[in-house]
Amino acid sequence: MNLPPIAPHNPWMATATRKRRHVLDLDDFAEQEILDVLDAAVSMKEILGRSVPQVPILRGKTMANIFYEESTRTRLSFELAARTLSASVMNMTAKGSSVEKGESLIDTIRTIQALGADIIVMRHGESGAPYLAAQHFKGSIINAGDGRHAHPSQALLDLFTIREHLGQLKDLHVVIAGDVLHSRVARSDIWGMLRCGMRVTLCAPSTLIGDMQMWKASHPGLRISYDLDALLPHTDVLMGLRLQKERMQAGLLPALREYSTYFGISAERLDHLPKHAIVMHPGPMNEGVEIMPEAADSPRSVIETQVTNGVAIRMALLYRLSGETQA
Amino acid sequence: MKTLITNGIIIDPDTRQMGVGSVLVENGSITARFDGQLPADASVRTAPGTTVIDASHKLISPGLIDLHVHLREPGEEHKETIATGTRAAAAGGFTVVACMPNTRPAIDSVATIQHITNAAARANNAEVLPIAAATVGRSGKELSPMRELVEAGAIGFSDDGTPVSDPAVMRNVFEYIKMLGVPYFGHCEDMVLSKGWGMHEGAVSNRLGLPGYPSAAEEVGIARDIALAELTNSRLHVCHVSTAGGVALIRAAKERGVKVSGEACPHHIVLSDRWVLGWLDEQANAENEPGISLNATTRPPYDTSTRVSPPLRSEADAEAVLQGLLDGTLDFVATDHAPHSRVDKEVEYRLAMAGITGIETALASMLMLVNRGQMNLIDLIVKMTDEPAKFLGRGSTALRVGARADITVIDPQMVWTVEAEKLFSKGKNTPLLGQKMRGKAVLTMYKGHITHHE
Amino acid sequence: MNERQIMTSDEVRRAIARIAHEIGERNGGVTEVVLVGIYRRGIPLAKRIAAAIQSIEHKTVPVGALDITLYRDDLEIRGPSTHIQHTNIPGDITGKIVVLVDDVLFTGRTIRAALDALTDLGRPERIQLAVLVDRGHRELPIRADFVGKNVPTASSEDVAVRLNEIDGGDDAVMIMRGAV
Numbered sequence: 001m002n003l004p005p006i007a008p009h010n011p012w013m014a015t016a017t018r019k020r021r022h023v024l025d026l027d028d029f030a031e032q033e034i035l036d037v038l039d040a041a042v043s044m045k046e047i048l049g050r051s052v053p054q055v056p057i058l059r060g061k062t063m064a065n066i067f068y069e070e071s072t073r074t075r076l077s078f079e080l081a082a083r084t085l086s087a088s089v090m091n092m093t094a095k096g097s098s099v100e101k102g103e104s105l106i107d108t109i110r111t112i113q114a115l116g117a118d119i120i121v122m123r124h125g126e127s128g129a130p131y132l133a134a135q136h137f138k139g140s141i142i143n144a145g146d147g148r149h150a151h152p153s154q155a156l157l158d159l160f161t162i163r164e165h166l167g168q169l170k171d172l173h174v175v176i177a178g179d180v181l182h183s184r185v186a187r188s189d190i191w192g193m194l195r196c197g198m199r200v201t202l203c204a205p206s207t208l209i210g211d212m213q214m215w216k217a218s219h220p221g222l223r224i225s226y227d228l229d230a231l232l233p234h235t236d237v238l239m240g241l242r243l244q245k246e247r248m249q250a251g252l253l254p255a256l257r258e259y260s261t262y263f264g265i266s267a268e269r270l271d272h273l274p275k276h277a278i279v280m281h282p283g284p285m286n287e288g289v290e291i292m293p294e295a296a297d298s299p300r301s302v303i304e305t306q307v308t309n310g311v312a313i314r315m316a317l318l319y320r321l322s323g324e325t326q327a
Numbered sequence: 328m329k330t331l332i333t334n335g336i337i338i339d340p341d342t343r344q345m346g347v348g349s350v351l352v353e354n355g356s357i358t359a360r361f362d363g364q365l366p367a368d369a370s371v372r373t374a375p376g377t378t379v380i381d382a383s384h385k386l387i388s389p390g391l392i393d394l395h396v397h398l399r400e401p402g403e404e405h406k407e408t409i410a411t412g413t414r415a416a417a418a419g420g421f422t423v424v425a426c427m428p429n430t431r432p433a434i435d436s437v438a439t440i441q442h443i444t445n446a447a448a449r450a451n452n453a454e455v456l457p458i459a460a461a462t463v464g465r466s467g468k469e470l471s472p473m474r475e476l477v478e479a480g481a482i483g484f485s486d487d488g489t490p491v492s493d494p495a496v497m498r499n500v501f502e503y504i505k506m507l508g509v510p511y512f513g514h515c516e517d518m519v520l521s522k523g524w525g526m527h528e529g530a531v532s533n534r535l536g537l538p539g540y541p542s543a544a545e546e547v548g549i550a551r552d553i554a555l556a557e558l559t560n561s562r563l564h565v566c567h568v569s570t571a572g573g574v575a576l577i578r579a580a581k582e583r584g585v586k587v588s589g590e591a592c593p594h595h596i597v598l599s600d601r602w603v604l605g606w607l608d609e610q611a612n613a614e615n616e617p618g619i620s621l622n623a624t625t626r627p628p629y630d631t632s633t634r635v636s637p638p639l640r641s642e643a644d645a646e647a648v649l650q651g652l653l654d655g656t657l658d659f660v661a662t663d664h665a666p667h668s669r670v671d672k673e674v675e676y677r678l679a680m681a682g683i684t685g686i687e688t689a690l691a692s693m694l695m696l697v698n699r700g701q702m703n704l705i706d707l708i709v710k711m712t713d714e715p716a717k718f719l720g721r722g723s724t725a726l727r728v729g730a731r732a733d734i735t736v737i738d739p740q741m742v743w744t745v746e747a748e749k750l751f752s753k754g755k756n757t758p759l760l761g762q763k764m765r766g767k768a769v770l771t772m773y774k775g776h777i778t779h780h781e
Numbered sequence: 782m783n784e785r786q787i788m789t790s791d792e793v794r795r796a797i798a799r800i801a802h803e804i805g806e807r808n809g810g811v812t813e814v815v816l817v818g819i820y821r822r823g824i825p826l827a828k829r830i831a832a833a834i835q836s837i838e839h840k841t842v843p844v845g846a847l848d849i850t851l852y853r854d855d856l857e858i859r860g861p862s863t864h865i866q867h868t869n870i871p872g873d874i875t876g877k878i879v880v881l882v883d884d885v886l887f888t889g890r891t892i893r894a895a896l897d898a899l900t901d902l903g904r905p906e907r908i909q910l911a912v913l914v915d916r917g918h919r920e921l922p923i924r925a926d927f928v929g930k931n932v933p934t935a936s937s938e939d940v941a942v943r944l945n946e947i948d949g950g951d952d953a954v955m956i957m958r959g960a961v
Contacts, residue, residue: 006609007606007607007608007609007624008609008613009606009611009613009624009625010606010607027607028607036863036864039865040864040865042867043848043851043865043866043868044865046868046869047851047868050902051903052901052902055851055898055901056851056852056897057851057852057853057856085851104670105674105675106673124675126675126676126677126678127535127537127629127676127677128536128537128628128629128675128676128677129675129676131627131628131629132673132674132675132676134627135627146536147536147537147677148538149535149536149537181533184536187534187536210533211528211532212530212533213529214530214531214533214534215530215533215534217530218609319851319861321861322856322861323856323857323858323859323861
């Protein structure tokens with residue numbers, strides 16, 4: 001497979017002699033680095049299973065959650081990860097803070113820095129906002145979702161969950177069904193999955209796919225399909241993406257019924273998957289829209305495991321960004 | 328007081344000739360011209376009160392004209408003033424600029440025109456030609472007092488920054504300006520199609536997750552305004568054409584005899600949407616050979632200095648805009664110099680004000696095309712002097728005896744770095760910061776006095 | 782760089798046998814004993830000691846593996862490790878006699894981290910320490926209960942333990958001089 005090189009001019013990514021500075025997307029992760037994170041997360045998951053699930057390694061470090069969009073699940077996941085590694089946690093949500101009074105992102109970042117944060121975990125509605133923050137913060141930024149751009153920790157936990165259940169990544173076929181165009185999860189998943197040698201098919205109405213030329217041109221493993229039923233027998237991982245009702249109002253889709261008929265993940269559709277195949281969803285789910293309750297609760301579903309694994313992955317990332325230099 | 332500029336290569340845009348010569352400037356006009364090498368002992372050199380400026384190995388061009396700049400005064404003097412904007416123009420080699428009316432208030436009254444004219448006269452860095460608002464307050468509803476404005480000095484009308492969205496109002500603007508003999512400068516955009524845009528819609532916007540401004544949003548706007556100009560037999564000038572489809576629409580309209588013209592901005596030719604990727608662009612050129620190539624990988628991704636309206640488009644669009652300029656579909660080069668302050672730009676990408684400051688880098692950007700063999704030097708100078716002059720209804724800018732002494736001396740070999748501190752404009756919002764360029768205006772003379780010299 | 786051998790593979794084998802004996806003697810049998818090897822060379826050593834105990838006492842002693850990466854105190858100096866190994870302790874260690882096993886005892890910081898890690902994993906009745914080589918230069922009040930060989934070293938020297946399971950070839954302990 002002819003993968004594009006990783007941006008060789010990016011000063012923030014890991015090299016042989018330099019620790020990774022920020023985690024903003026998976027597009028600057030080499031396969032080995034992804035696998036290193038997944039391996040570390042296996043050890044982290046062991047800690048989470050202990051009766052005293054805490055290790056001292058990040059004692060004295062401070063992680064700040066800055067969430068411009070509310071996301072209880074991701075915020076709590078990072079918070080638990082930080083506490084398990086003995087870091088202190090600051091939480092700032094945009095609501096009721098200086099942000100509502102018009103403070104700029106850069107000023108907020110500087111304030112958080114002055115309060116002593118070493119790592120900022122940031123969720124923002126605007127694509128690219130973490131890149132702006134990264135330019136003005138001396139520590140590390142972890143992108144916990146920016147606009148429709150990227151959500152690297154989610155993609156890593158998806159890879160972790162797939163490997164955990166299917167024992168490998170290479171050559172597996174993932175079908176991502178749903179609103180790819182507006183999905184930060186899909187974007188990061190595509191990078192990570194292709195980088196790890198998986199085949200990815202995006203399956204959604206054409207209005208929800210967008211221009212994939214850049215990826216398709218350099219990623220022979222990427223396909224687009226409008227026929228979910230035809231894909232099912234060749235699918236190892238079926239991943240649903242949240243479909244927001246606003247898409248209908250924006251005229252991108254006809255009735256919900258039509259979407260569910262052709263692209264919804266239903267119990268009947270699961271019957272056509274190979275025996276070993278698993279069903280994933282980054283959450284929060286719109287049950288009855290992109291995924292039916294019976295499918296979400298089926299034995300194939302690993303959706304709850306994804307949540308647990310998220311903590312382990314985030315521990316691995318927090319550890320990876322800490323300390324001065326690469327050992 | 329006489330100034331003698333000696334032994335440069337004089338470029339005459341009307342005859343398309345280049346040759347070594349010298350010009351003598353006196354009382355704001357050219358009073359003598361000497362073709363061929365001026366001997367060291369020529370008596371004109373030593374005449375009392377004569378300053379001699381050696382232009383050997385440099386180009387002597389008529390002063391450059393830029394019919395699309397934003398001077399921000401009145402109302403946003405923290406971004407630019409008429410004094411700083413025209414000083415920047417002089418540094419870029421320009422002696423005439425036309426300023427857009429999206430000021431605060433908009434240029435929709437005689438008083439505002441007079442303010443601009445007075446401020447320009449005080450600064451005395453360049454001739455400033457006001458383009459007035461087509462509608463009151465650029466609100467797209469009522470027509471501005473256009474006849475009064477023309478009599479006060481407006482050279483045309485525009486709601487630049489936005490289109491006149493209501494097609495019926497637009498039609499009336501076209502009908503009304505016909506009586507005045509001035510053009511409408513169209514910012515052509517279908518604001519419904521481009522709603523919420525972050526950058527050009529395409530592969531890069533999809534990768535970066537930024538909402539797109541499709542080429543079609545611009546082309547629908549251009550097509551509509553061409554249809555209305557055709558309907559009313561009135562003059563449409565399409566500003567900042569950025570798409571291949573837009574160039575094609577103008578080309579076809581010109582062939583039908585529609586009174587349409589177009590301009591090309593340097594950033595839409597030498598940059599592309601890949602610049603928004605910054606160092607994430609795996610395929611980007613990482614060489615900055617001055618005068619030949621730019622290095623797009625020195626900037627972080629989502630750098631808001633790349634956000635401009637219309638946006639940086641695909642490389643194919645950039646190529647089509649250049650072709651349009653070469654084949655005459657697009658009549659001249661204009662910079663759309665759009666200064667912004669740091670607070671306007673140091674924000675999330677989509678929330679950043681759109682605009683690139685280009686007046687000090689335009690010449691070097693365009694000379695890059697000459698160096699690469701994509702354009703010849705005479706064509707470039709014509710597109711930056713005589714073509715805009717012709718658009719204004721003026722005669723040739725050629726440096727002949729009796730002409731106004733607007734002169735730009737260009738060192739085509741000078742290598743320089745675009746640095747924020749060294750830009751005269753208050754706006755430092757250009758993706759070219761840090762790039763090494765080749766070619767610069769080293770002396771600019773407006774009405775016989777030196778406005779820039781290095 | 783010059784190196785000097787201080788233990789041969791025979792000496793290593795005898796040291797392990799002696800430690801196995803001492804563990805049984807000290808604890809009046811091995812019923813409650815759990816051997817926990819510290820990653821990396823502590824793990825094969827723990828397994829060898831368990832095998833030696835098996836042949837002496839005819840009892841199987843559980844062997845665990847402990848990675849102390851996340852208990853280190855030098856993150857700011859050495860930065861994060863690329864690889865974190867899996868900690869795997871057989872059963873509950875509460876009430877047991879845990880014998881930590883490592884190859885070289887030097888500053889004592891690794892053992893300090895291991896003690897913290899064990900405390901998080903349960904409350905052993907007792908924790909003891911077995912090392913193949915004690916080279917001195919302690920920075921913490923820690924001592925080993927079972928030592929294969931005491932070797933006086935200079936702090937500029939490096940002690941390298943080579944074990945067949947990890948390094949291939951014959952077991953050996955070397956002192957390296959001017960390594961850094």
